[in-house]
Amino acid sequence: MGGRPMRLHDTAIHMALAALLVASSALASPAAVAEVIDPGVRQAGTDNGPPPPLAGLTADEVAFFQDGLARFSAVKMVRSPTGDNSGLGPRFNSNACxxxxxxxxxxxxxxxxxxxxxxAHADGATNAVPWFIVSNGPIREARFVSDGGVHDLFVVTNRSDAAGCQIAQPSFAPAGNGFTGQGGNPNIVYRIPTPLLGAGLIEAIPDSAILANARADAFTKRLFGVSGHPNRSGNDGTITRFGWKAQNKSLLLFSAEAYNVEMGISNLIFPQERDETRSAP
Structure with a gap:
């Protein structure tokens, strides 16, 4: 009885090694290398259009989806002539989700x-475009290693809807390669926008399903060195799942944080301004 599991274990390892050798030899062949082609960005019929709602929604759920889509797409202002759609800044990374x-x-x-x-220059703003933001490069959010926080790229200074506001952008110097983001200020690390499509389905997954999937195929995972654990809320112990470190429990919290951090919009969950300088509107 003691030897049988060992033989099975050895057999599994030998099979895995054989598979890796076959894969390696196939990749090494000129024919296989010649067939590896990056297809680039995939095209779909829905590209550049509004995302379709999940099938089977009720009329109320569709209305809720459409309202969220409109808010997500709206360009924010510091103050608008009609008093609506206001709240941008004082520090922000962009003016619309x-x-x-x-x-x-x-x-x-x-x-x-x-x-x-x-x-950077919308509505009369005089922001300098950070060196790592270029027209043909990715959108980047800047975190400073020194404090771990997001330092917003732009301020509302000199915008036509922010009269009297005089606050300064953070310094991102010295500059490096704007396209790759390499070199330059070693205190800056980047984040890029994560896709949010299907996030509601992620929120609906029970914690028990996540834990069951983590336990599944344990032997194979150990064989290939796959391991990890879910992030948990420090308050109620349930699994968190949104944000770069899966630090946010819900989409409501995640969205409120994004409104505050990315567009400087305070809200019921994040009520403090990103900058409380007295001249800030």
Whole structure:
């Protein structure tokens, strides 16, 4: 009885090694290498259009989806002439959720043409475009290693809807390669926009299903060194799942944080301004 599991274990290892050798020899052949082609960005019939709602929704759920889509796509202002659609800044990375989450549809990731150079000067703003933001490069959010926080790229200073506001952009110097983001200030690390499509389905997964999937195929995972654990809330112990480190429990919290951090919009969950300088509107 003691030897049988060992033989099975050895057999599994030998099979895995054989598979790796076969794969390696296939990749090494000129024919296999010649067939490896990057197809580039995939095209779909829904590209550049609004994302379709999940099938089977009720009329109320569709209305809720459409309202969220409109808010996600709206360009924010500091103050609007009619008093609505206001709240941008005082520090921000862009002026609309869909500005950064747009490829291949609203809710996706960085578009092929970076919108941030235009956002920097929208409505009369005099922001300098950071060196790592270029028209043909990805949208980047800047975190400083020194404090771990997001340092917003732009301020509302000199915008036509922010009269009297005088606050300064953070310094991102010295500059490096704008396209690759390499070199330059070693205190900066980057984040790019994550696709949000299907996030509601992720929120609906029970914790028990996540834990069951983590336990499944344990032997194979150990064989290939796959391991890990879910992130958990420090308050109720349930699994968190949104954000770069899966630090946010719900989409409501995740969205409120994004409104505050990315567009400087305070809200019921994040009520403090990103900058409380007295001149900030």
């Amino acid at each position: 869909a500005s950064c989450h747009i490829q291949p549809v609203v809710g996706g990731s960085s578009p092929s043409v970076n919108p941030l150079p235009a956002v």
